[in-house]
Amino acid sequence: MHLNGEDLRALVSKTRRTYDEHAAIYVRTTGTLDMFPGLDRELARFFGALPGGVVLDLGCGAGRDSEYLIGLGAAVLAGDVSEEMLRITRGRCGVFGSVQCDLLALPLAAGVFDGVWACASVLHLPRRVHPAAFSEIHRVLAPGGVAAISLKAGEGEGWVRDVRMPSARWFSLRRPESVLEELHAVGFGTAEVLPSGRGDWFVVEAVKT
Numbered sequence: 001m002h003l004n005g006e007d008l009r010a011l012v013s014k015t016r017r018t019y020d021e022h023a024a025i026y027v028r029t030t031g032t033l034d035m036f037p038g039l040d041r042e043l044a045r046f047f048g049a050l051p052g053g054v055v056l057d058l059g060c061g062a063g064r065d066s067e068y069l070i071g072l073g074a075a076v077l078a079g080d081v082s083e084e085m086l087r088i089t090r091g092r093c094g095v096f097g098s099v100q101c102d103l104l105a106l107p108l109a110a111g112v113f114d115g116v117w118a119c120a121s122v123l124h125l126p127r128r129v130h131p132a133a134f135s136e137i138h139r140v141l142a143p144g145g146v147a148a149i150s151l152k153a154g155e156g157e158g159w160v161r162d163v164r165m166p167s168a169r170w171f172s173l174r175r176p177e178s179v180l181e182e183l184h185a186v187g188f189g190t191a192e193v194l195p196s197g198r199g200d201w202f203v204v205e206a207v208k209t
Helices: 005-021 023-030 039-049 064-072 083-092 127-140 176-185
Strands: 054-058 075-080 097-100 113-119 141-152 157-160 169-172 190-194 201-207
Touching: 005 023, 005 083, 005 169, 023 083, 039 064, 039 113, 039 141, 039 201, 054 064, 064 075, 064 083, 064 113, 075 083, 083 097, 113 127, 127 141, 127 176, 141 176, 176 190, 176 201
Parallel strands: 054 075, 054 113, 075 097, 113 141
Antiparallel strands: 141 201, 157 169, 190 201
């Protein structure tokens, strides 16, 4: 499905409203790490690969991953399209700041983060704009910085309703090898696909060299 610029803006607005309006449900259905087998190990691996401790949690949701990273010793800036998600995250854990943001135009300076953790956030954008989101992630990373991006394997994209939210959300499924190609194309020096304990989800870890 091809979306023009107006459709893309409408998609982002709908995504924002969904998370703002159903924040309490989202906290109940996603709020703890034990709901997602292996996610704690993925977070620990990511943190262990960083050249420093300053992290952008891009698509922070209700702060589950920010809280864990802070516990490991990271200084975390929480970023999300939903102001309600950011409010919950600020109340939950000691992030050093928060920013409401569009993944395609991050309101952040270049080269300031040692890591960008993007768990199940880029997939809410149409597949054709994923390279632009990857480029923004690359831009805000410092040299040697690491991005960890979790996506769901498959071919299709569109509005999906699942058990975690009462409203449909946009999901873009991806082939891992295509994601690797796009990350290299926007300037990442190395990128690899890592296993996930969550069915058809996968994590791509890329380094800005």
